[in-house]
Amino acid sequence: MAKEKMVEQITSMDTDFAQWYTDVVKKAELVDYSGVHGCMIIRPYGYAIWENIQADLDARFKKLGHENVYMPMFIPESLLQKEKDHVNGFAPECAWVTVGGENKLSERLAIRPTSETLFCEHYRNIIHSYRDLPKLYNQWCSVVRWEKTTRPFLRTSEFLWQEGHTMHETEEEALRETRQMLQVYEDFYRESLAIPAIVGRKTEKEKFAGAEETYTIEPMMHNGVALQGGTSHYFGTGFCKAFDITYTDKENKVQYPHQTSWGVSTRMIGAIIMTHGDDNGLILPPRVAPIQVVIIPAAQHKEGVLEAAGALKDKLAESFRVKLDDSDNSAGWKFSQYEMKGVPVRLEIGPRDIASNSCVLVSRVTREKKIVSLDNIVEEVQAMLDQVHEELYNRALENLKSKTHEAKDFDEFTDIATNRPGFIKAMWCGDVECEDKIKDVTGGVKSRCIPFDEEKLSDVCACCGKPAKHLVVWGRQY
RNA sequence: CGAGGUGUAGCGAAGGUGGUAUCGCGCAUCGUUCGGGACGAUGAGAUCGCAGGUUCGAGUCCUGUCACUUCGACCA
Numbered sequence: 001m002a003k004e005k006m007v008e009q010i011t012s013m014d015t016d017f018a019q020w021y022t023d024v025v026k027k028a029e030l031v032d033y034s035g036v037h038g039c040m041i042i043r044p045y046g047y048a049i050w051e052n053i054q055a056d057l058d059a060r061f062k063k064l065g066h067e068n069v070y071m072p073m074f075i076p077e078s079l080l081q082k083e084k085d086h087v088n089g090f091a092p093e094c095a096w097v098t099v100g101g102e103n104k105l106s107e108r109l110a111i112r113p114t115s116e117t118l119f120c121e122h123y124r125n126i127i128h129s130y131r132d133l134p135k136l137y138n139q140w141c142s143v144v145r146w147e148k149t150t151r152p153f154l155r156t157s158e159f160l161w162q163e164g165h166t167m168h169e170t171e172e173e174a175l176r177e178t179r180q181m182l183q184v185y186e187d188f189y190r191e192s193l194a195i196p197a198i199v200g201r202k203t204e205k206e207k208f209a210g211a212e213e214t215y216t217i218e219p220m221m222h223n224g225v226a227l228q229g230g231t232s233h234y235f236g237t238g239f240c241k242a243f244d245i246t247y248t249d250k251e252n253k254v255q256y257p258h259q260t261s262w263g264v265s266t267r268m269i270g271a272i273i274m275t276h277g278d279d280n281g282l283i284l285p286p287r288v289a290p291i292q293v294v295i296i297p298a299a300q301h302k303e304g305v306l307e308a309a310g311a312l313k314d315k316l317a318e319s320f321r322v323k324l325d326d327s328d329n330s331a332g333w334k335f336s337q338y339e340m341k342g343v344p345v346r347l348e349i350g351p352r353d354i355a356s357n358s359c360v361l362v363s364r365v366t367r368e369k370k371i372v373s374l375d376n377i378v379e380e381v382q383a384m385l386d387q388v389h390e391e392l393y394n395r396a397l398e399n400l401k402s403k404t405h406e407a408k409d410f411d412e413f414t415d416i417a418t419n420r421p422g423f424i425k426a427m428w429c430g431d432v433e434c435e436d437k438i439k440d441v442t443g444g445v446k447s448r449c450i451p452f453d454e455e456k457l458s459d460v461c462a463c464c465g466k467p468a469k470h471l472v473v474w475g476r477q478y
Numbered sequence: 479c480g481a482g483g484u485g486u487a488g489c490g491a492a493g494g495u496g497g498u499a500u501c502g503c504g505c506a507u508c509g510u511u512c513g514g515g516a517c518g519a520u521g522a523g524a525u526c527g528c529a530g531g532u533u534c535g536a537g538u539c540c541u542g543u544c545a546c547u548u549c550g551a552c553c554a
Contacts, residue, residue: 037545089554114554148479148552155553208554231554298513332514350513360513443550 010340012279017223021151024273028282028341031152038150038157042266045341048290049269050160054140056192056288057162057264060184066136066164071118073141074109079117083242086116089209093145095157111144116210116235116261119165120243123257127167130249133257134177135167153270154227154478161265167257169249171236174258175213178234181262182215185230193268194285194392195219195275196400197229198423198473200449205432212236218448218473219396221274224403224421226448226475229271232262270478275396282342283364285392286385293381294338295324298331298350308354312347312377319378320385339364344388345381365391404473406457413462413474417442423475427468429461438463438474448473 010027011019025031030046042050058068074097081087090113097109112118123135144158153159164181168174182199189195197219207214211233219229237256240246249255276283286292293316297309306326313324323343325334331348338346348360353371361370361380365388372380403422407413416424417438424445428434439446450470461468 033546086554093553145553202554206554211554214554228554233554296513301512328512330512330514330516332512332516334515335513336515348513352513 010279010281013222013277020277020279021270021274024277024282024340025152030269030273030282033152036157038147038155040152040156042160045290046269049272049284049288050266052288052290053192053268054162057184057188058140060188061138061162061164064136064180064184066138066166069137069139070141071112071115071122071139073112075112075115075117077108077110079121080110082117082120083210083239086210086239090114090145093147095144095146112141113143113145114261114263115139115141115143115163116165116239117243119261120239120245120259123165123167124243124245127245127247127257129247130169130255132247133167133169134173136164136177137166138162138164151270151478153266153273156266159266161263163261163263166260167240167245168260169247169255169257171258174236174260175234178213178215178232178260178262181260182217182230182232185217185232185262185264189217189219189229189268190393192285192287193272193275194287194389194396195229195271196393196397198400198449198451200451200454200473202231202449203428203432203435203447203472205435206447206449208233210235210238212238216449218475219271219275220400220403220423220475221271221478222277222399223274224423224475225274226423226477227267227271227274228448228477229268230262230264233260235259235261275399276392277342280336281340283392284342284344286344286389289342289344290321291323291338291341291343292320292385293322293345293347294334294343295322295347295349296331296334296338297324297326298348298353300326300350302351304354305350309349312349312359312374316347316378316381320381345384347381363388363391365395407462408458409465410463413438414441417445417474421476423448423473425455425457425471425473426462427456427458427460428470428472429464429466430469431461431464431466434461434463444476445474446477448475448477 010023013020029043031043032041034041094110094113098105127135140162142158142160147155147157150156166177168177186199189197197217199217202214202216208231213234215232217229218226220226237258239259240256245257246254247257273282295309295313297305300306309324313322316322344364346362353359357374358371359374361372361384363384405416405420405422405424407416407424407426413424413426435447450472454471457471459468460466
């Protein structure tokens, strides 16, 4: 009964997960398609989620000493080309400006796909002494990557993100920063998005263009497919050498600083949808939900109902993001509407409730109805929001665990890759040939990461049988 | 980039063999309803993706083009 499918416009997840995703994105009014290839219009409800994410993360960054800046969106071609690996990685998906007004430009300008080069150019001018370090900058902006296949939030030609770019005196300090920021992401995913994930470092093949180390957070979507949910990179001194960024240390010796960068994007909204959503639509984790509680008056034409609902709204609005829907749609229509939009808690109040000084709370996750007294309504709502968060997290964790498999040898690996969606834990020799072979044979399974909490499943590579160096988590990705 | 598919009202669709466009949802107004997507009446809304061509006449036939989409390839 509680699980009964009540929303007819949304394709069932089991029927067609991709179609389900598109339906939810559209029906929940998160985005609209635009006339530009691969670009989405983020509608107020979708953008409000991003604003909540932004506020939360921004506070976490600032607490650790980071400062926000804004860089230009154009990168001269010569600047982009200074670091060889970097340009090779990004040039194929750059959009270029070649004309300004009526005139052809003497040098093409790339629309930033990421801003390492711009930060480096600036850091070269402002870093001279060890007293200038560390530099802990962050930028909120959009970037453009000319993708061939796009999907709302998951892969779009333009997307919103934050990119942190820091400079440090020592390798140790920079590595600590790289790890720390991945930890921030992991905490944020768990505490604010209710999403568990595997964290670790990327293999050589999957590293960021120009990075010495790339750390990643890899949540698993409901259908077992991975989403690269955020990355944190350690660059060593590679960019600094290419851009000639130096400082004088305490011993009056010229040194190269050590650099990091880290970012998360609107793709996280895709992760929320595909981790928590169900056949009735979106389910938003309470801490980033634009509407945490929706009040739906029952029999609202009767005297006193709207007044009582309005008073309740004013009271709750002191503690929560609340919406009162007093439109003349039917109550049933409203129920479905806000379920589709993933509002975590619904509050119903009608003549019967008013007479008994109570109201009805309904959890979006379980659909469980609870009659509570109006006297301690704030505590009751808070408790249900917390409960929704816990349930979402636990449900996602259960999904992650039940869809993570172990493979000892190649036959077992390919069998799982073919028949069981999810992650595969398997030992790896460290050779890129095995990564390539696995990708070819399985049709797209790639290494997600070498997890920080590495286990040892066996002594040999599950692909080639040679001595194993690491445990790797493998999977398909969006 | 390779192979297929689709473009008709805001959305989803119907429109054999050419004759100036139909239905459902949605939208607007009014009335009856109202504790799980209400019902009736009335009404507004489309130069049929775009550009050429054939024809007395093109949503329909021909050519070109653009966009979207599915499956591959590619995607730090």
